[in-house]
Amino acid sequence: PAAPDCTKQDVFCVGLVTDVGKIDDKSFNQSAWEGVQKAKEDGIATVVQYIETTDSKDYDKNISTFGDAGYDVIVTVGFALGEATDAAAAKYPNVKFIGVDQFQAEDVPGVAGLNFPEDQAGFLVGALAAMMSKSHKIGSVLGTDAVPPVWRFGEGYRAGAAYADQEMGTTTEVFVVYHNDVGFDKTFVDPEWGAATANSMIDQGADVIFGAGGKTGNGAVTAAAQRGVYAIGVDTDQYYTLPEAAPRMLSSAMKLITPGVYDLIKMAKEGSFPSGNYFGQAGYAPYHDLENEVPAEVKAKMDEIAAGLLDGSITTNVPPVKP
């Protein structure tokens, strides 16, 4: 099966290069890829392909594999590919690059850094958690804080809880644990650690657990559901991606990667491709099964906070990068 020739004008090809890690990570690699696939389903893209990076030294090689094949849009997932992407943009001037989680210090023509206000998402679920906790102890299990989005989630969560406390006049103890004690290869794919940590928090009295950080977070979320406390997911609405936790899934802190990627591909096709930073949306997922466990005033408060964050009347005071 000879692949259609992407160099042709009428063939619109989209390639995706993962960070070191797999495309089926149920997290950002996968969400990004789903955005790409959606573009194909909607007939925007003719050909879509991905390449998984097995070693950081292959970033350039993998990107150029698409570049040389004449792809029109190349999605590079993860902050780690930032420089490789910028370099490639210089090498392939008429290719559009979408850099997921790549904060653009200065604009590079042809590169759109797709970023998200994770701190806001974290802030929302943090507030929710604080308001829903009976023991006034809540926990959060995250991947390494060396990754800014993760750090923003965690600190946002803290800030959100604090905000809720001052609103509600409560004092909530917040456990925030980053999985820093292993290498990069492991920190996002250590569900057992996530589970053990969540359990430990629950033993300590926490009754809401927010898991953020690939599979590690998933481990915490499912463990929480296991122990019957509230679980909060991350990135996508994990009510769907973690069915086993669904019954106790209170909400998810969402960064809408899939639509973000999709929109940028669309713009590229239509010739309205932006360069510099492009901010996707963040939000919190519906309560689903727990709809009627969440008191009306809490729901109201959440809407209020969401609105406040949007119009800037509420700020998380979380810097984009760990100081």
Add this chain to the structure above:
Amino acid sequence: MTDNNIVLQAKGITKRFPGVLANDKVDFDLRKGEIHVLLGENGAGKTTLMNILYGLYHQDEGEMLVNGKPVKIKDPNDSIAQGIGMVHQHFMLVPVFTVAENVMLGNETTRNGFLDRKTVSAKVRELSHQYGLDVDPDALVGQLPVGIQQRVEIVKTLYRNAQILILDEPTAVLTPQEAEELFVIMRGLTERGVSIIFITHKLKEVLAIADRITVMRAGRVVGTVTPKEMTEAKLASMMVGREVILKVEKGQAKPKQEVLKVENLHVLDERGLETVRGVSFEVRAGEVLGIAGVQGNGQTQLAEALTGLRPVKSGKVIINGQDMTGKPPRPIIESGMAHIPEDRQRHGLVLSDTIVDNMVLCNYYRPPFAKGMVLQQEAMDAYARKLIQDFDVRTPSPFVPTSKLSGGNQQKVIVARELSRDVKLLIASQPTRGLDVGSIEYIHKEIVLMRDRGVGVLLISAELDEIMALSDRIAVMYRGQIVATVDSRAATREKLGLWMAGAHA
């Protein structure tokens, strides 16, 4: 011939190993209640034949009859069922098990699923009482002296009520006393109708104990004879196929300067027990000092301490005037010491390496074998070929791994290596253990030659004959101390035997 007295008969047994015809149409029979000695050079095929009778190997041709009935013996279970028991040349005991556990292993007694150690211990006590094989069922085998371990092996076979008993070189590791005790036990067994096949290289023993003797050479049976018609010399030539000089020809020793001086030496064994307790002696150039003694009286640790393989607790070791106390092996070797180690396969050889590498094991790093740090392969090969020639090592090529050689030839490789170096002192531990008369004769000649060339020889051996044949002076070691030192001309087997047993001079 259906002599209903014959309990075991092998007909035309043939066994081939890659490149070796170990057994060649061997006929052999064993009568009820007799002690039938099997004699032969190293590699003659004795062990192989026995392993076949016992079901460890399978003959390529030939058949076996027990009590006149043809039997198929697939594995030891069958032979045990046939009432055959074997005490192997290399002991078959689990050191970390107790005597009782070793004895029951293979047909254990259990009570509702769990091992019934009590009952077994009782049975062992009973047996050892009955046959005068004194062993403690609850002792750890690893901590028993070889002599006792041997008894355990025999108890093992009796526990399975063996009627036919195979003993493969049981006395190779025993002292005269222990051997005597063993013979008494064997007699006791035959009186109770047990029939025994007895393999040994020691001709004295053969004549002392055998009812009949079958001699093997190169896998064939040379003949079956009775002790009356035989002398040691006749037997020797029968198994080697030529005249053998059993008496070592050696002239008067001319002792010169001191090459080894040991002062009040104390040494610990691996269990931390002090097994050498204040030993002092000296060896002069041109003499052989023999150290006699029952196995496990500290000889091993003494030799290891002298050669730098084992730390010295206290005392002094002076070699050629240099203080070598607690020095590592290399400086000691370089000061002119050669060492034939007790355990040939553990210390003496790198079994997986070629004969060449083993021949230069101690001086690979000096010219002509090395220039600077670069090895000189040609020089090494030539040297090895020469030694193989001189010491008549039976091998297809200098490049075969020594693991392929018979123990006898393995020993020759070591002897060749050690005796060919220019040294002042030779420490030989059990240099001929388990070797056949041919090899023994040869090695003894070499040792005497060394002496006459003005080398001081320290000979450590449990073989009284060897000690008496080679030594100019004899020291007897007992419980880590030297209890007596005598001129060999003044020594008699009896006196030495007594000292070895602890009687004081």
Add this chain to the structure above:
Amino acid sequence: MESNEEQEARRESSFQKRLKSAGSAMLVPVLAVLTAMLVGAVVILMAGGNPLYAYLGLFQGAFGSAKAWSETAVWATPYIFAGLAVALAFKGGLFNIGAEGQLALGAVVAAWIGYALPDMLEISLPAIIHLPLAIILGVLAGALWAAIPGALKAYTGGHEVINTIMMNYIALNMVSFLLNGPMKDKNPNNVIARTPEIAESARIPVIFEGFRIHWGFVLALIVAAIVWWLLWKTTLGFEIRTVGANPDAAKYAGINVKRTIILTMAMSGLLAGMAGAIEVSGLNYRHELGFSIGYGFDAIAIALLGKTHPLGVVLASILFAGMRNGGTRMQFLTQIPVDVISVIQALILLFVAADAIIRYIYRVRAREERLVLTRGWGG
């Protein structure tokens, strides 16, 4: 039999005869590789892919063009060093599973010398000093890291297999700590746990402009030759091999066994460290967390596939490098997940280790002694 043993012997002397015997030595590994590829093809079929197409992609990606060759060499470089590290240890009767950690440490140190030294000394060093310094110190770090389990083995009998594995985790933690803290690239918009770029003066030049293949690859080949010479032509090699085969006899022969064990591990770690140092100064120009994951185990496979012989190691490295490198193109063309490469490599290792299987399938008669590399825990 005598005669052909003798011939066997004389083979040593004549060179082209030796080539022949080398050929027959390689027979089994080659068959093992082919068989593994065959099984791999079945796996690809089951995965709904087209094996021919996939292997075509694999080959194109690995050796299909000058660029492909260059990239394969780039992959092969650390493999050769690390493979030699494991092979050398095997010869000394030691199993070094710690190449991973030793490699990472070598890389970190080389990187540190590479970027930090000029600022510290406040002078720009000439390449002639800076580059060798970076590599040598990196290499020493690896050697030291390996010497520790070596010493533990020599003096306490602690088994190197477990200890080197533990040292891997320790190294990984330390490196994570350094790259996230003290050594992290301070550049404001860097978010990655990695060091700054090393100075120009600490970089190994590429061989051909426009290709990534650098002189480190040539160095790897030279080092392989040196290792061979060391093991079979020098007294040190004799000592290493003797201790590996029978430590007791080695001691009896006056060889300093403890010293030799430590030395062997140190040299093994030195080679592993070189893999890391060269990777930094020749390719990445910095050390980054997550790099070097899995090199340790690949190195074991390579050492075995190469029958622990330096030449074999080089060939095996190029094969594995080709597979890793070509995997990208294979996936690009067929969307067959790269994991299939791991499966094939595992199968290769399986067939090489259990060459009896291969011998049985292809009726190849056993040639040399089975290689015994380790001795259980007894060590």
Add this chain to the structure above:
Amino acid sequence: MDWRRFSVIALVIIILFSVVVLIGKTKDTPIVIITSLLATTIAVATPLTLGALSGIFCERSGVVNIGIEGMMLAAAFFGWLAAIYMNTIFKIAPLPSLIAGVVAAILTGGLFALLHAMLSITYKVDQIIGGTVINILAVGITGFMNRQLFFEKGSIFGGQVPHAPGVLPRIQIPFLADIPVMGRIFDQQPLTIAAILLVIVSHYVLFHTRWGLRTRAVGEHPRAADAVGINVIFMRYANVIIGGFLAGLGGAYFTLESVPSFEPLLTNGRGFIALAAMIFGNWSPFGAWAAALVFGASQAFQIKLQLFREVIPAQWAFLQNAYIVGLAPYILTMLILTGIIGKTTPPAADGVPYEK
């Protein structure tokens, strides 16, 4: 038994725990903290315990097995896979599915063990190499199939992870679990409890039954065993496979008891730590279990410390650094192996193929 060993273990655990209690006392009562620590310790020690038992059976019979890591990884995957199949394809209730999963995991372990047995016993492959082969093979196969089944479109699961049947339910041990605070310790999942029972069983099997005696004989002096008619080859195969079953059970812990999901490489070196536990335990079940608990404790220690990060006093600042605290189990292992805590002696014939 080697009391020196056990007292050291007790000491280490006590020290680790007291540090946490001292730090966390402002946040919670010692009793709560210790309970939680113990609960975690026992739970996370499970795969280590089972892995170590696996190693003990293999090595007591004379086969070194460093493939435990791989066996657990493969078992974790296939056990989980079986559970999902049962649950989603055959529409079987969660609990039976999970039990089926456990069985599948055990069998997987056995299957890989069979491969190891063939390599090291029949083909006489260097046993440490054989184990390495198992490890690498397991990584390749699980990684590949995980991808094929749960990501590639058109696979039986339509390219996405289906609803997993969750994890094995907790079992409240009667009475004990009802103790007010401490009860939490006895509120554990089945495999954790099974592991502890298996420690006891293994001890009796190895040291007080015919099977055990023969197994140890084969591992100490196979020739002697052969000479009394024991089938060395059979005994080794059998014990290696038993070991495989145990490793398989250990693997089940990861995906059927701990979390209901599979990750490539999720065993993360536990198999090797299990080996260290086995050695430290001097190849005896109770010793190995104790050692496993130490590692469990140091893991619990790390986790708790991070909860109390902000209240760690200045003079102990280094404890705030997860990387440094993370070193605990590994350094511990090495100290253990240096024999500081007493020399260990492997079975004499461990790792030596048997040649007639």
